[in-house]
Amino acid sequence: MLTRRDLLKMGLLAGGSAMLPLEQALGRNLLRLPGGGNGGSPATTPFLRSLPLPATVQPVAAFSTRCATPGGTVFYEIHEKEGLHSFHPDLPPATVWGYQDVNAPNAPLTPGPTFIGRVNVPAVARFVNDLPTAPRSFGVPNTTVHRHGGFQEDLSDGIPTLFFRPGESYDYCWPNSNPDNDPREGESTLWYHDHLVDFTAQNVYRGLAGFHLMFDDVDSGNENDPNPNALRLPSGDFDVPMVVQDKLFAGNGELVYDSFSHNGFLGDKFCVNGAIQPFFSVKQRKYRFRFLNGSNARFFEFFLSNGRSFVQIGADDNLLPHPITRTSIRIAPAERIDVVLDFNGIPTGTAIFLENRLQQTSGRGPDRVVSHGTQVLKFIVDGPAADPSQVPNNLRELPPINPGAVTVQRRFEFARSHGGWVVNGEFFDPNRVLARPRLGVPEIWTLKNGGGGWFHPIHIHLESHRILTRNGRIPPAWEQGRKDTVVLNPSEEVRIYIEFRQFAGQYVFHCHNIEHEDVAMMGRFDTIL
Amino acid sequence: MKIESMKEWATARAGIRAVLASCVVCLAACSGSSARKGRPDSLAQVDSTTSGTEVALDGDIESNDLDDEETPRSPSVDEIQSGKLPNIPLLTQDDKPVRFYDDLVKGKVVMINFMFTMCQGSCPGTSAKLAKVQDALGDRVGRDVFILSISLDPEKDTPTVLKQYAERYGARPGWSFLTGNRSDIEGLRHRLGLFDPDPVVDADKTQHAGVILLGNGAIGRWSRILALAKPQQILDALDRVALDPQKWKPAMWSSEEPQAPNASGR
Numbered sequence: 161m162l163t164r165r166d167l168l169k170m171g172l173l174a175g176g177s178a179m180l181p182l183e184q185a186l187g188r189n190l191l192r193l194p195g196g197g198n199g200g201s202p203a204t205t206p207f208l209r210s211l212p213l214p215a216t217v218q219p220v221a222a223f224s225t226r227c228a229t230p231g232g233t234v235f236y237e238i239h240e241k242e243g244l245h246s247f248h249p250d251l252p253p254a255t256v257w258g259y260q261d262v263n264a265p266n267a268p269l270t271p272g273p274t275f276i277g278r279v280n281v282p283a284v285a286r287f288v289n290d291l292p293t294a295p296r297s298f299g300v301p302n303t304t305v306h307r308h309g310g311f312q313e314d315l316s317d318g319i320p321t322l323f324f325r326p327g328e329s330y331d332y333c334w335p336n337s338n339p340d341n342d343p344r345e346g347e348s349t350l351w352y353h354d355h356l357v358d359f360t361a362q363n364v365y366r367g368l369a370g371f372h373l374m375f376d377d378v379d380s381g382n383e384n385d386p387n388p389n390a391l392r393l394p395s396g397d398f399d400v401p402m403v404v405q406d407k408l409f410a411g412n413g414e415l416v417y418d419s420f421s422h423n424g425f426l427g428d429k430f431c432v433n434g435a436i437q438p439f440f441s442v443k444q445r446k447y448r449f450r451f452l453n454g455s456n457a458r459f460f461e462f463f464l465s466n467g468r469s470f471v472q473i474g475a476d477d478n479l480l481p482h483p484i485t486r487t488s489i490r491i492a493p494a495e496r497i498d499v500v501l502d503f504n505g506i507p508t509g510t511a512i513f514l515e516n517r518l519q520q521t522s523g524r525g526p527d528r529v530v531s532h533g534t535q536v537l538k539f540i541v542d543g544p545a546a547d548p549s550q551v552p553n554n555l556r557e558l559p560p561i562n563p564g565a566v567t568v569q570r571r572f573e574f575a576r577s578h579g580g581w582v583v584n585g586e587f588f589d590p591n592r593v594l595a596r597p598r599l600g601v602p603e604i605w606t607l608k609n610g611g612g613g614w615f616h617p618i619h620i621h622l623e624s625h626r627i628l629t630r631n632g633r634i635p636p637a638w639e640q641g642r643k644d645t646v647v648l649n650p651s652e653e654v655r656i657y658i659e660f661r662q663f664a665g666q667y668v669f670h671c672h673n674i675e676h677e678d679v680a681m682m683g684r685f686d687t688i689l
Numbered sequence: 690m691k692i693e694s695m696k697e698w699a700t701a702r703a704g705i706r707a708v709l710a711s712c713v714v715c716l717a718a719c720s721g722s723s724a725r726k727g728r729p730d731s732l733a734q735v736d737s738t739t740s741g742t743e744v745a746l747d748g749d750i751e752s753n754d755l756d757d758e759e760t761p762r763s764p765s766v767d768e769i770q771s772g773k774l775p776n777i778p779l780l781t782q783d784d785k786p787v788r789f790y791d792d793l794v795k796g797k798v799v800m801i802n803f804m805f806t807m808c809q810g811s812c813p814g815t816s817a818k819l820a821k822v823q824d825a826l827g828d829r830v831g832r833d834v835f836i837l838s839i840s841l842d843p844e845k846d847t848p849t850v851l852k853q854y855a856e857r858y859g860a861r862p863g864w865s866f867l868t869g870n871r872s873d874i875e876g877l878r879h880r881l882g883l884f885d886p887d888p889v890v891d892a893d894k895t896q897h898a899g900v901i902l903l904g905n906g907a908i909g910r911w912s913r914i915l916a917l918a919k920p921q922q923i924l925d926a927l928d929r930v931a932l933d934p935q936k937w938k939p940a941m942w943s944s945e946e947p948q949a950p951n952a953s954g955r
């Protein structure tokens with residue numbers, strides 16, 4: 161299979177946007193592969209390729225920037241590019257958009273490289289837009305970067321209309337501080353993705369997404385950490401982020417996106433870290449897997465083929481107070497589930513499959529759990545390894561909340577209306593402010609699903625929230641921690657506790673079924689002093 | 690490609706009449722000739738994943754499909770990838786035969802909505818909104834951008850009826866009102882994504898009359914906006930898709946709004 165690097169070597173690829181000569185050189189139109197039947201993606205042989213592991217973003221020398229840069233600030237430079245990406249050895253490469261560390265110009269474009277943040281170490285990330293000015297088909301090259309789960313000023317939050325165009329760049333100031341400087345507010349698994357108004361679905365599907373992990377003294381990213389406060393969760397090679405996405409492919413290998421999937425786009429191939437159905441060789445020890453559902457509209461429910469359980473340690477950007485053992489984990493678009501799996505005692509050569517058993521036939525939401533699913537990833541157990549890691553029974557304590565003392569209540573209804581989606585009867589208008597929460601004043605928001613069988617995973621920017629009730633009942637244990645995305649199941653009413661503590665400005669909350677978000681289930685809220 | 694002959698059109702019209710005569714509940718039974726052979730999005734179709742046994746056809750998946758004819762099918766990847774849309778024959782309000790893709794969309798900037806003249810719900814508002822957008826665009830309509838209003842009630846909405854309706858809204862050249870074969874139009878509506886998975890909701894035509902599709906047929910870029918939007922918002926959305934991307938400037942938001950209406954308490 162020709163990789164982008166091979167093509168560069170062959171001199172076939174001058175720049176990311178020079179696609180036409182490249183297509184001719186490859187005889188792309190002749191590379192028709194056998195169809196998968198029923199008009200779907202071409203057939204691909206599963207588990208041919210090892211799980212891609214995104215590289216860590218490396219710092220660059222300090223540059224002058226609009227951001228405050230106290231001593232110790234780390235600087236990064238990321239380029240948004242178009243290029244070719246191999247999703248599977250059986251398919252010709254696809255044209256994707258992705259994020260590229262300026263230090264690693266040959267790295268795969270999607271998912272983007274992983275940012276590693278340390279608490280209270282501020283970072284400035286300069287994003288340079290090198291996308292083509294006049295792309296064909298889907299994707300709009302005006303970009304704005306949202307660090308999902310990030311605690312940051314509005315100018316660095318990826319305001320949907322505050323984009324930068326091809327040839328332009330934008331500096332994002334990420335202070336990496338905790339709300340109230342409270343270590344109980346420490347974060348773990350964030351991600352970053354494009355947030356362009358009206359076109360987020362197309363741009364994220366093209367590949368503009370990556371991980372951003374946070375570490376502190378507790379979740380320190382060092383399983384050998386001598387600090388008694390450190391959790392010593394599996395770290396390094398044994399701490400593996402996995403973004404799962406459904407995609408659709410044409411016979412020529414190109415990504416296919418249907419711009420008329422207003423109800424929510426579904427693909428028929430499951431990719432993990434940009435590879436269709438990869439395998440992953442694991443040692444006989446504990447691993448931390450951070451699952452991110454990076455799909456536009458598809459929900460997953462993962463099971464292990466050997467019937468073992470997942471030990472869930474985190475939900476969305478935060479660790480749970482205690483680990484929870486679960487036989488399956490359901491994950492909605494934009495949610496993250498942080499788990500530990502232990503392969504100790506499993507014979508070398510054993511294959512274990514990560515299966516999605518959630519049937520979903522439309523963008524409306526999942527239908528049901530079925531008895532045999534689709535194998536998304538194959539773990540192959542591959543010999544022993546030392547395991548100094550542990551999963552303590554006490555992870556990260558939750559900050560105390562007092563919902564009974566809350567005096568400010570708001571209500572938002574998320575509904576289908578006239579073929580689109582609305583919040584409190586209105587589709588997104590950046591000049592309409594749906595709420596003005598005051599900094600430092602806790603609030604209770606009632607989020608109501610307007611019905612019709614639709615599922616809406618609602619993401620609120622700036623601060624995590626706590627789910628108080630689902631239809632009046634206490635949520636399950638794995639939803640009792642701090643969350644940044646909360647699923648509204650059909651007709652459900654969910655009450656959440658949320659407090660904004662820093663950064664007065666303009667933010668959004670929206671459905672993270674991205675097609676719903678784009679048409680235009682999103683609302684603006686302004687945090688005020 | 691122009692429609693081959695008036696004979697072909699006459700055949701289609703005969704079909705419409707036959708349908709009218711024989712079919713009482715038309716929507717389901719006649720839906721979607723062109724979007725028919727598509728890709729069922731079910732889990733079962735995530736192909737050859739070698740789940741050991743045959744993947745995931747759990748028996749109940751099929752029962753979930755209720756009536757297969759009612760379930761909107763996704764188009765095949767080849768259909769999507771081609772950028773082409775159903776090339777159904779249609780008649781304009783001037784009784785002119787046209788093909789939807791070749792004559793109306795290919796290489797053009799278009800605004801598309803579905804309507805019907807008897808509609809009492811969302812349609813009149815949408816047509817009035819489009820009239821305002823037409824006026825704001827001035828002579829660019831018919832040159833840089835074309836407006837296509839397609840009837841969901843094609844038996845009643847003959848070219849003559851549509852012509853009267855067009856005059857009521859002051860439609861000028863470049864704004865076409867279109868009728869044709871019901872099953873063709875239903876197929877087109879599904880292909881353009883304006884359907885509801887709930888067949889009861891889907892059967893309510895007014896549910897499909899509130900969205901304006903915005904397309905650039907030259908580069909295959911599509912967007913959409915609710916017709917509830919202000920005319921200026923529709924014009925802005927049109928610029929983003931097609932007309933003048935350079936006019937789309939990055940912006941923060943205005944801050945003069947009064948206190949948010951939905952807070953209780955202090």
Ligand SMILES: [Cu+2]
Pocket residue numbers: 581615616617671672673676677681
């Ligand atoms: Cu939604």
